[in-house]
Amino acid sequence: MAKKVIIMVRVNEYMPRHPNPHVPFTPAEIAETSAECEAAGAAIIHFHARKPDGAPSHDAEDYLEIVERIRARSNLLIDSTLGQNTIHGDEKRAAHIVRMGESKVRADLAAVDVGSTNLDVYDAQAKRFRTTNKTYVNTTETCIYLAERMREAGVKPHLTCWTIPFLRAADALMDSGVFQQPAYVQFAFCEGGILGGHPCTIDGAQAFLRCLPKDKRIEWTVTCKEGNLLPAAAVALENGGHLSPGIGDYPYPELGYPTNAKLVEFFANLARAWGRDVASPDEAREMLGLPQRATQAA
Amino acid sequence: MAKKVIIMVRVNEYMPRHPNPHVPFTPAEIAETSAECEAAGAAIIHFHARKPDGAPSHDAEDYLEIVERIRARSNLLIDSTLGQNTIHGDEKRAAHIVRMGESKVRADLAAVDVGSTNLDVYDAQAKRFRTTNKTYVNTTETCIYLAERMREAGVKPHLTCWTIPFLRAADALMDSGVFQQPAYVQFAFCEGGILGGHPCTIDGAQAFLRCLPKDKRIEWTVTCKEGNLLPAAAVALENGGHLSPGIGDYPYPELGYPTNAKLVEFFANLARAWGRDVASPDEAREMLGLPQRATQAA
Numbered sequence: 097m098a099k100k101v102i103i104m105v106r107v108n109e110y111m112p113r114h115p116n117p118h119v120p121f122t123p124a125e126i127a128e129t130s131a132e133c134e135a136a137g138a139a140i141i142h143f144h145a146r147k148p149d150g151a152p153s154h155d156a157e158d159y160l161e162i163v164e165r166i167r168a169r170s171n172l173l174i175d176s177t178l179g180q181n182t183i184h185g186d187e188k189r190a191a192h193i194v195r196m197g198e199s200k201v202r203a204d205l206a207a208v209d210v211g212s213t214n215l216d217v218y219d220a221q222a223k224r225f226r227t228t229n230k231t232y233v234n235t236t237e238t239c240i241y242l243a244e245r246m247r248e249a250g251v252k253p254h255l256t257c258w259t260i261p262f263l264r265a266a267d268a269l270m271d272s273g274v275f276q277q278p279a280y281v282q283f284a285f286c287e288g289g290i291l292g293g294h295p296c297t298i299d300g301a302q303a304f305l306r307c308l309p310k311d312k313r314i315e316w317t318v319t320c321k322e323g324n325l326l327p328a329a330a331v332a333l334e335n336g337g338h339l340s341p342g343i344g345d346y347p348y349p350e351l352g353y354p355t356n357a358k359l360v361e362f363f364a365n366l367a368r369a370w371g372r373d374v375a376s377p378d379e380a381r382e383m384l385g386l387p388q389r390a391t392q393a394a
Numbered sequence: 395m396a397k398k399v400i401i402m403v404r405v406n407e408y409m410p411r412h413p414n415p416h417v418p419f420t421p422a423e424i425a426e427t428s429a430e431c432e433a434a435g436a437a438i439i440h441f442h443a444r445k446p447d448g449a450p451s452h453d454a455e456d457y458l459e460i461v462e463r464i465r466a467r468s469n470l471l472i473d474s475t476l477g478q479n480t481i482h483g484d485e486k487r488a489a490h491i492v493r494m495g496e497s498k499v500r501a502d503l504a505a506v507d508v509g510s511t512n513l514d515v516y517d518a519q520a521k522r523f524r525t526t527n528k529t530y531v532n533t534t535e536t537c538i539y540l541a542e543r544m545r546e547a548g549v550k551p552h553l554t555c556w557t558i559p560f561l562r563a564a565d566a567l568m569d570s571g572v573f574q575q576p577a578y579v580q581f582a583f584c585e586g587g588i589l590g591g592h593p594c595t596i597d598g599a600q601a602f603l604r605c606l607p608k609d610k611r612i613e614w615t616v617t618c619k620e621g622n623l624l625p626a627a628a629v630a631l632e633n634g635g636h637l638s639p640g641i642g643d644y645p646y647p648e649l650g651y652p653t654n655a656k657l658v659e660f661f662a663n664l665a666r667a668w669g670r671d672v673a674s675p676d677e678a679r680e681m682l683g684l685p686q687r688a689t690q691a692a
Binding site: 211212213214216218220223224225227228229230231233234235236237240258259260261264265268271272273286291292293294295297299300302303306307 | 510512514518521527528533538589592595597598600
């Protein structure tokens with residue numbers, strides 16, 4: 097039987113509500129989205145804490161409230177951001193993870209970007225860069241620090257790779273015991289003028305796949321910043337990978353500006369059409385080497 | 395007739411003289427190497443200024459002396475480093491290029507790394523990183539600054555790409571007119587525990603090739619830090635690319651610790667065996683859109 101597909105829905109990132117009005121901001125909206133997405137076939141929810149006006153929140157209590165509310169509404173695995181390039185300093189980035197460790201309310205997974213890349217946006221129409229100084233720096237030291245805080249907190253790192261050196265660093269950090277196997281690795285493709293990752297094309301996706309370490313247990317998934325995930329999704333579906341779509345990344349005008357749940361439904365149907373059923377949250381826990389929820393509860 | 399191959403020899407980088415004792419340090423040694431490499435089939439020499447004990451030199455006068463001495467001994471095009479990750483600050487990195495612009499003694503080309511990546515070295519035997527904080531930061535702003543200084547000095551940028559986002563940035567910077575076409579693009583593969591670029595494998599090389607912008611005039615070449623260039627060379631020879639070997643990158647024990655000239659001879663013979671002759675310095679000038687030497691002399 098073909099391996100099941102883990103769908104991780106990326107519900108909001110730092111996306112505004114225009115042109116797609118369905119982006120959840122508040123804890124209640126995120127929790128409501130989680131219930132809808134679980135019904136549609138998702139196994140994991142990845143979220144960013146936002147203020148009611150949509151601004152990034154770095155308040156640990158906001159993160160905890162969101163986790164609590166999602167747990168009350170769904171069985172989804174919960175995957176937290178560290179705030180991406182909107183917050184700087186290792187301690188600040190890990191503060192809500194440390195807080196989760198002290199609390200009973202914690203996420204199952206959190207994102208670590210295992211390398212550095214420039215994230216400036218190029219405006220091809222105007223033929224100029226919109227920014228020229230956005231280097232997203234994640235030193236190896238930072239990755240080790242974040243991995244340690246997550247281990248202490250009981251949160252599994254999900255390893256985001258923007259370029260092939262990120263994947264090589266993830267491999268070395270598994271080899272040296274900093275990250276555990278099976279690893280959950282996410283390839284982040286970039287469209288919409290963001291040049292910091294591979295283009296979301298079959299070639300861009302295969303470039304990662306061909307450099308995947310053969311001696312490690314890795315469950316890998318694909319996402320696309322500011323673009324349609326379909327080309328990378330095709331490569332993932334054919335090659336045992338998983339899918340991480342979401343209206344937090346891209347408003348999907350091609351699909352009529354769907355809700356997150358409608359988008360999950362679309363990709364779940366695509367997976368089934370490809371001959372692969374979707375994994376339930378419990379099946380995803382098993383594949384990612386996470387404890388079942390019953391044993392995790394306090 | 396098959397396109398000719400431009401061989402750029404990377405004579406020294408910051409490589410020590412152990413285990414390969416033939417690495418040139420002084421201006422006289424670099425100039426002697428240039429004459430030998432031209433005879434063996436090279437068209438361009440890429441060099442790093444070094445102190446007599448091999449330490450990196452960032453003294454503009456050292457760069458000028460090397461350029462003068464190479465010109466006196468060979469017709470090779472001259473490609474200068476900016477000091478890679480051994481010197482920081484845009485002005486300091488460009489100081490010798492600015493000085494070349496004021497002088498009559500200037501290089502034809504100089505390297506710009508068009509992006510950021512982590513350059514830590516992983517020791518697979520010891521299962522630990524040797525360094526954990528070596529992020530090589532080149533903001534888009536820095537690239538634009540360096541391009542401007544080179545334009546003023548009459549030195550053509552050679553665009554080094556460690557990852558696919560570097561290539562996307564190079565594309566955008568050509569599109570916006572910062573870099574001129576034909577562009578000279580170098581793919582830098584990484585072996586020997588350096589994880590900051592693609593592995594030097596056929597897959598690692600094809601990953602770049604498949605993302606090459608189709609609407610730009612690009613002459614591309616391949617080099618390999620701390621490893622044998624052969625797999626990337628094979629991809630380059632089959633696909634109209636060029637070669638940048640050198641004992642500055644790797645001591646080549648497989649070839650008996652050759653001199654730079656012997657290494658050039660090896661790759662020139664490989665190119666001919668692949669059905670492609672090597673380009674002379676004048677032919678390389680033509681292909682890279684550089685003025686012929688007679689018109690450039692003061």
